[in-house]
Amino acid sequence: MLQTAIILAKIWGVLLTLVSLAAIMTWVERKQSAVMQDRLGANRADVLGLRIIGLFQPMADGLKMFFKEDFVPARGDKFLHTLAPMIAFFPALLTFAVIPFGDVLRIGTLEIPLQIANLNIGYLFILAFGGLTIYGTVLAGWSSNNKYSLLGGLRAGAQMISYEVVLGLSLVGLIMVFGTLQLDIMVKKQGELLFGFLPAWGIFLQPLGFLLFLPSAIAETKRVPFDLPEGESEIIGYYTEYSGMRFGLFYFAEFIEIIVLSAIMATLFFGGYQIPWLYAEGFQFPWGWEWNLPHLLVVILQIGSFFAKIAFFCWLQVLIRWTLPRFRYDQLMRLCWVNILPLAVLNIVLTGLVLMILN
């Protein structure tokens, strides 16, 4: 009973955090673009004259979507048209279930692992549910009764399945090094030290893997420079015929994907919740200093470091979005199949060779 209550509390906390972070991300995106383009940005929404640098804007946006008419285009497929945004939204949320956001929290004799579900197929689960989002976009394009939406959906489908291959391949090297798919073991192993001082983060073990993972992950979220499926301003995309909350689900799914992606990058390549040289008892610096901390403070510090890493990668993705121009479609496909794929295979073979020599 208590266990179920704890699990429910964790689920509630994670859902609330994800949805509110996604809302804040919409604000961050607009504000960052304003900063980069020398504008003031979103700052109009106010409550009783209070503006707080535009932070009411995401709330106003969210509320607005509830009051907008939600209609299905004539002759569109009503069932699939309703289903598509749900399929796009669900898996994005669900992938967060296997990501550990902290170490085990001990209250008295009670041990609470700060992770919703500890699966031994960890990363496979993320790949499987990440792959489901493709159905959302393709169905949205298909069911809209609109030629441009269909073409956008096709482009999205081809792009996402192509980059899904390299998304899996670029991480095989990392899995070979850690010897597991379980995310919490991966994070624990990243708490160890290389050569006695360097934290054994994935980025130091698999630098090439990270360089290949980053572009393919951004391509999976369909953002600039890989935004050919939607490209709001010029080419019409797969959700042209959506309005109201169904559009809102697509919109939110994009931002939740950004957050989940940042969480995955932090977990796999940047030590997850680990802080360099912080152990369960406190800091133990390689030059001999020790600084003992109470258990609760260590856990709070670790959760804080995890969310700080997420915030950094979200911000990095917003920066990339407002810096780079869009690829052409043949460039996009060539980047995937001709450049990233052979490099990823090479990475696997070389990693295997190095592991064999070390053994």
Added chain:
Amino acid sequence: MNFGPIFLFLIAAGGVVFVALFLNRMLAPRKPNPEKLSTYECGEEAVGSPWIRFNTRFYVIALIFLVFDVEVLFLFPWAVNLKSLGMFAWIEMAVFIIILSVGLAYVWAKRDLEWIKPDSDEIQAALRQSSQTITDK
């Protein structure tokens, strides 16, 4: 293996989606008219069926994807156990990867990875022929 929490999470996430769509339906106006429901294609009246024929290139990409995604799936269990399996497993997987790389090289050589596929030599010759006759006239 504990999929119970995943199931609970699934229900909770479903609840979020359901509440959002339900509130939208309750709060939003519903006044459809033929103009509003018509397809938006840059303001022009839509012509013909929207379910058009599309480039077969998408189909080729899907086929290549199928092959390589299965390869990735084969690589995962191998990668997890590589350290205990040793050199023999590495050589075996290297052979497997080489065979697949031959496939990729074939697709590459056939120019199916280039989005704008150049015409074959015969078509190019025919095109040259016809443009020649036009300029002759």
